[in-house]
Amino acid sequence: MDIVLIGAGNMGSAMVPGLSRYNLTVVDKDKSKVDALAKEYGVEGTTSVPNVDGKVVILAVKPQVLESIHLEGRAEALISILAGVSLNRLKKQIDAKYYVRAMPNVAAINQKAVTSLVGDEEFKDSAIELLNSIGKTVWLNSEKELDIATGLAASSPAWLAIVAEALVDGAVNLGLPRDKAYEYLGGLFEGVGSVLESKHPAIFKDMVTSPGGTTIAGIEVLEEKAIRSAFIEAMKACYNRAKEM
Numbered sequence: 001m002d003i004v005l006i007g008a009g010n011m012g013s014a015m016v017p018g019l020s021r022y023n024l025t026v027v028d029k030d031k032s033k034v035d036a037l038a039k040e041y042g043v044e045g046t047t048s049v050p051n052v053d054g055k056v057v058i059l060a061v062k063p064q065v066l067e068s069i070h071l072e073g074r075a076e077a078l079i080s081i082l083a084g085v086s087l088n089r090l091k092k093q094i095d096a097k098y099y100v101r102a103m104p105n106v107a108a109i110n111q112k113a114v115t116s117l118v119g120d121e122e123f124k125d126s127a128i129e130l131l132n133s134i135g136k137t138v139w140l141n142s143e144k145e146l147d148i149a150t151g152l153a154a155s156s157p158a159w160l161a162i163v164a165e166a167l168v169d170g171a172v173n174l175g176l177p178r179d180k181a182y183e184y185l186g187g188l189f190e191g192v193g194s195v196l197e198s199k200h201p202a203i204f205k206d207m208v209t210s211p212g213g214t215t216i217a218g219i220e221v222l223e224e225k226a227i228r229s230a231f232i233e234a235m236k237a238c239y240n241r242a243k244e245m
Helices: 010-019 031-041 063-068 087-093 106-110 121-134 143-174 178-196 201-207 214-224 227-244
Strands: 002-006 023-027 044-046 056-059 075-080 096-103 113-119 135-139
Touching: 002 010, 010 023, 010 031, 010 056, 010 106, 010 121, 023 031, 031 044, 063 087, 075 121, 087 096, 096 121, 096 143, 106 113, 113 121, 113 143, 121 135, 143 178, 143 227, 178 201, 214 227
Parallel strands: 002 023, 002 056, 023 044, 056 075, 075 096, 113 135
Antiparallel strands: 096 113
């Protein structure tokens, strides 16, 4: 499969390690970026878009850049990771046989992304196979579901990073050295994530919450601060912004 990845920003670059197993060409106007990616991962790097006839194009640019993109040739498929840009809009701008919208996250850098997908069913299996190279995939039923998943899969890593930073600050405030506090984070999030793949969050919470214990004391404070409501509102804000783009 010949892949042309257009855009080597944070998300595009994060996808390169997994996609490098394919015949991959990375395109970006920043020559230093594509040269660095080409050297590190053994892919092609260029500042000009090649003819895309019969190739799979992954579009990883800012949504506002879409109108300025003009491709030579008809792509086998277009996979767009542009938030809020509909399939109909993509079809008007770029010529391809199949169209898919995708929403990965930056965990792709370690092939741990969770990528939401929606689009032409005829390309479903190929799209899933391709993006499984950067993590796991979830095929959705509608573009509305994908816009909702933008918050859950793509934006929430930043929110979890805020949670992680706050936990470290809390530990430092109580006297734990910052470097020691950060040592916990990677294993903590990975371990909890692996458990949540098989257990409902409420069940997991109850497993570690004993009567009159330390965990329930902390939960009491989080509930007083309306932590659940804050995340629900964050999801709503993310969805509304995706629809505006």
